[in-house]
Amino acid sequence: MTTEDTAKRMEWVAQLDAIRDHQDQVAFAALFRHFAPRIKAFLMKSGASPSFSEECAQEVMATVWRKAHMFDGTKASVSTWIFTIARNRKIDMIRKTRRPEPEDLPWGPDAAPHAADVITLAQDTEELGRALATLPEKQRNLIERAYFGDLSHSEIAEATGLPLGTIKSRIRLALDRLRHAMT
Amino acid sequence: MKQIKHHLNHSLLMGYSAGTLPEAFNLVVATHISVCDDCRARMHEFDAIGGEIVAASDVVQLTDGCLAATLALIAASTPDAPKAAAMGGIFAQPLRDYVGGDLDAVKWKRVGGGVSQAVLKTNDAATVRLLRIPGGVAVPDHGHRGLELTLVLQGAFSDSTDRFSAGDVEIADEAMVHKPVAEAGMDCICLAATDAPLRFSGILPRLAQSIFRM
Numbered sequence: 001m002t003t004e005d006t007a008k009r010m011e012w013v014a015q016l017d018a019i020r021d022h023q024d025q026v027a028f029a030a031l032f033r034h035f036a037p038r039i040k041a042f043l044m045k046s047g048a049s050p051s052f053s054e055e056c057a058q059e060v061m062a063t064v065w066r067k068a069h070m071f072d073g074t075k076a077s078v079s080t081w082i083f084t085i086a087r088n089r090k091i092d093m094i095r096k097t098r099r100p101e102p103e104d105l106p107w108g109p110d111a112a113p114h115a116a117d118v119i120t121l122a123q124d125t126e127e128l129g130r131a132l133a134t135l136p137e138k139q140r141n142l143i144e145r146a147y148f149g150d151l152s153h154s155e156i157a158e159a160t161g162l163p164l165g166t167i168k169s170r171i172r173l174a175l176d177r178l179r180h181a182m183t
Numbered sequence: 184m185k186q187i188k189h190h191l192n193h194s195l196l197m198g199y200s201a202g203t204l205p206e207a208f209n210l211v212v213a214t215h216i217s218v219c220d221d222c223r224a225r226m227h228e229f230d231a232i233g234g235e236i237v238a239a240s241d242v243v244q245l246t247d248g249c250l251a252a253t254l255a256l257i258a259a260s261t262p263d264a265p266k267a268a269a270m271g272g273i274f275a276q277p278l279r280d281y282v283g284g285d286l287d288a289v290k291w292k293r294v295g296g297g298v299s300q301a302v303l304k305t306n307d308a309a310t311v312r313l314l315r316i317p318g319g320v321a322v323p324d325h326g327h328r329g330l331e332l333t334l335v336l337q338g339a340f341s342d343s344t345d346r347f348s349a350g351d352v353e354i355a356d357e358a359m360v361h362k363p364v365a366e367a368g369m370d371c372i373c374l375a376a377t378d379a380p381l382r383f384s385g386i387l388p389r390l391a392q393s394i395f396r397m
Contacts, residue, residue: 025254032250041240054246062256076227080234087233091202097307099202099209100277102226103217129235147201147236156203157194 009122012078020068031078032061039086045148048094056093060086073118077125095149189351191215191222195332200229205309207376210277211332211352214374217275218350273337278374282313286337286372289313296320309378316340316365316373323362329379331355333363338371340364 015031018024036057043053063085071081091099132140145151191199191212198204199212216223272285281303282288291299291313299315316322318338332354339348342361347353355361365371 028254029250032253036249036253037242037245038237038240040245041243042237044243045240050243054249057245058249058253058256061253062260065257066260076230077234079238080227080231083234083237084230086237087200087202087230095202097206097209098305099199099204099206100213100280102213102223103276105223125231125235128231129238132232132235133239143232144236146197146203147233149201149203151203156197156201157192 003126005126006119006123009077009079009126010119013073013118013122016064016068016071016078019065020071028061028065031064035064035082036061039082042086042148043090043094045144046090046094047149048090052093056089057086060089063089074114074121077122079129080125090149187219187221187350189345189347189353190219191225191352192354193225195354196222196225197229197232200226200233205307205376205378206305207303207307207309207311208330208332208378210281210303210305210311211334211374211376213277214275214336215334215350215352217277273372278336281311289315291315296323298322309376311374311376314371314373314375316363316371318365318368318370321362321364328357329377330357331375331377333373333375336372336374338369339366340371340373341366 012031012034015024015027018027019031039057039060040050040053043056044050048056060082064082067085071078076084088099091097132143135143142151142155146156195204195208195212199209204212216226272279274282274285279285282301289301291301294300297317297320301313303311303313305311313336314322316338322340332352333347334352335347335349337349339346340363341347342353342363344353344359344361346366347363353363
């Protein structure tokens with residue numbers, strides 16, 4: 001099943017590839033037009049001023065350029081990957097705390113991404129987005145607030161009781177496969 | 184891969200993904216995920232939820248010249264090189280970064296009863312420490328005002344709830360009063376984070392409180 005949304009998501013993957021392989025500024029501009037305003041909105045909802053949010057959004061997008069070679073579409077979709085960069089920037093700049101990252105899995109240089117896996121993960125992520133969009137207003141609002149940073153730990157516990165996750169099995173399968181490929 | 188029985192819960196993973204946990208908890212979560220494929224996969228799920236929330240955000244206007252300013256930032260920078268992770272040892276990379284090395288680099292301080300600790304430096308109210316408990320030794324009974332996460336790095340301990348061995352994480356909340364006992368054999372090494380002082384309920388509780396500085 002390839003929807004218009006999947007096509008858009010695969011275009012983002014192609015744009016990241018073009019940035020990595022050819023320092024393609026046209027591809028970057030397209031990615032920027034889509035993501036930069038949303039990152040700015042996310043940071044504003046997390047409590048930052050408009051001008052500060054825009055400054056952070058620029059830094060996030062510059063990081064997207066610099067780290068394009070580290071993107072792996074079998075492990076994260078483009079929207080997920082850019083979120084993690086924005087989230088890290090937000091922790092540095094707004095919360096001024098540290099968030100140590102887990103150790104990278106030793107995938108090895110041979111774990112080349114399979115195009116079919118990239119599409120499947122994009123589709124699963126899309127499905128997750130649809131699942132979120134169709135949640136009752138109150139529930140969706142709870143999850144959003146968890147990510148904007150204005151929920152207490154017990155409120156988060158409430159938000160995580162919600163039925164989500166079509167993506168779970170896909171990511172776990174991908175991890176299993178890569179683990180086997182290594183050994 | 185070790186057989187891990189006790190995992191992180193959804194709310195910790197969501198908090199880690201959203202970036203709202205205290206630094207001390209982030210370190211325990213990152214160290215556990217380093218050795219636990221299951222929680223790593225669940226972390227990716229929560230990151231994906233975050234991505235879709237940002238993707239579904241209302242779009243706000245950017246100022247003129249925002250793209251040009253970003254391209255200027257890029258022109259002024261150099262590409263990031265991938266970091267090489269150190270191999271071997273019992274500490275995963277995030278913990279090694281805080282300690283400045285592996286187990287042999289820890290600066291232990293005795294806290295009584297054969298137990299040693301090393302408080303790791305974090306910049307907010309929650310605290311995180313390494314604990315070294317000789318085999319067969321008990322940590323005094325304690326309850327919690329907040330949340331306590333204990334990740335086993337080596338050896339094992341048991342308390343009234345279950346047995347916890349390397350890779351397992353125990354999540355203890357306010358309701359729990361427990362008395363972890365290290366299993367006979369090698370030292371039990373744990374990484375423990377709390378967001379509030381512990382409450383000791385055993386013998387000489389005040390003394391224990393003062394030596395643990397919890």
